[in-house]
Amino acid sequence: MKIRNLMLAVSLAALTVTGCKKIEDQPVASMDVDQSSVWGSYLSTFLDGYFPVNPTFAVYQGKHEFDGQLPDWSADGLKKMVDMRKKAIADARAIDAADLSEAEQFERDYLINVMEGELFWLETADSPHKNPAYYIGALDPNVYIARPYADAETRMKAFIKYAKNVPAAAAQIKANLQLPLPESFLKYGQAGFGGFADYFTGDAKAAFAEVKDTELQQQFDVAAAAAAAAMKDLAGHIGSVPATKDGYALGADKFAAMISKTEGVNISLDELEAIGRADLKRNQTALTEACGAFAPGASIMDCMAKMGSDKPKDGPVEEARLQLPGLRAFLIEKDIVTIPGTEEAQVEESPPYNRQNSAYIDIPGPYEKGLPSVYYISPPDPSWDEAKRQAYIPGTKDLLFTSVHEVWPGHFLNFLHSNRAKSIFGKLFVGYAFAEGWAHYSEEMMWEAGLNEGDNETHIGQLSNALLRDCRFLSAIGLHSQDMSVADSKKMFLEQCYQDEGNADQQAARGTYDPAYLNYTMGKLMIRKLREDWTNANFAGQKAEKNGATAGWKEFHDEFLSYGGPPIPMVRKAMMKEAEAKAVF
Secondary structure, eight states: OOOOOOOBOOOSSOOOSSSSOOGGGOOOOOOOOOTTSHHHHHHHHHHHHHHHHSHHHHHHTTOGGGTTOOOOOSHHHHHHHHHHHHHHHHHHHHSOGGGSOHHHHHHHHHHHHHHHHHHIIIIISOHHHHOTHHHHHHHOOHHHHHOOSSOHHHHHHHHHHHHHHHHHHHHHHHHHSOSSOBHHHHHHHHHHHHHHHHHHHTHHHHHTTTOOOHHHHHHHHHHHHHHHHHHHHHHHHHTSSOOBSOOOOOOHHHHHHHHHHHHOOOOOHHHHHHHHHHHHHHHHHHHHHHHHHHSTTOOHHHHHHHHHTSOOTTOHHHHHHHHHHHHHHHHHHHTOSOOOSOOOEEEEEOOTTOOSSSEEEEOOOTTOOSOOEEEEEOOOOTTSOHHHHHHHSOOHHHHHHHHHHHTSSSHHHHHHHHTTOSOHHHHHOOOHHHHHHHHHHHHHHHHHTTGGGGOHHHHHHHHHHHHHHHHHHHHHHHHHHSOOOHHHHHHHHHHTSOOOHHHHHHHHHHHHHOGGGGHHHHHHHHHHHHHHHHHHHHHHHHHTTTTGGGTTHHHHHHHHHHTBSSOHHHHHHHHHTOSSOOOOO
């Protein structure tokens, strides 16, 4: 997934069913910071300090004065990153609460949590020295290639500046990464760094073919060739020492610290694992029932294969393009969430350097104006055999819930709401569990709301996605706190979550370098519980009347999305008016 880091903090005052301005009437909010208040002055200073140490983040938010810049990953640069975040936390805590409104106090807690989460990855996990994934996202030049924020010549100049900075960045990465790397880290790093090398002189070059300035094209060729050589050298360097079978695990203490510091979830890992196993069993039971009707007498694997055999006639990209209008119309027909604005998402094939997941969406940052979001779908790895490639291509119903997750009403709708917020800080940061939890929650919610009118094949498509995320949840815990091997994780994806071999390979490997991918299920379960508790408190009477089980869903969804992306325990505290932020499943 490649959603931009966009979040939203709002007033703690709960939305009411009547008496507030309609969301669809609200314009995209200004990105100007009001510096007249104590908090506004702090926030302006924070952003002035944050963007320069994280320039690629700034560019993806639409701050194009940082075009072409890369972070300083030297030892001094990494220290500055840590020091800046620690100072931001200390300065925020030093502000007298009497000088802050209730909404500003919420936003301060939100900011502190985000900075503590980033410090976890920088210091506790020591990602810059251990994990190639720390660098690959920051190196991604897609913003210059695929996002039409300026004319092609302007973006080409920005790419040339970026490419000129790549060799120095590659040297810093080379100095930082401690070898040997675990096997899965090495494969991911070589695919990422090597993929960039091919991309610079291939697709990136083709993207600027329309630029007729011969001198600029020559500058591009020189810079791209040097950048490609640096990336190829880096890919070779990290493989110069034989990889290890292990070495990827955070360990139980650091894993528990990860979910605490990044998502505000403070429960034991034993309790967390029990929650995940219960959801796995719930979804396996539902799958058995659906398969009994869809493929009577067949095994679960054969049932899943039957669902998956209904391949998109014209390929998954074209099929997804056809799915999106129907999903949007369903949301409107069922009136289960507000759709603000008129924006639509485009669907394209993912670029070669970023195909470690089957699908993701790239959403322009809040400083951009009028640019499209792009939902990317990955083709199978050409190195796989024919059977494995065919199995990787999703069935139409499986793909349907990927489209739900990425666009309607998943990530894309999440950010349509976020862009209508007043908070500047909130627009810029999105929590992993909030974003992925909402998108994954949307899949089951759409099925419960009646998508395709109870069709069993559709239900199996939804459950296939749910089981995939259950195995991510359990693999993250197992790989990082229980000595689970990558082979054990792959076996679980195959045998307990009924995934094809290609996905099982990818997902088991991803769990080693993305330990937080348990956030899909963890976030979903916290949102489901919050919906149950909030609608029971506010719509209990209506549940016994004509609206039935979905009474209050629209109001819940609109208010939940109004928060944009803080840790879900913080949102629960605000919506339920509880005394403390806590994780409830």
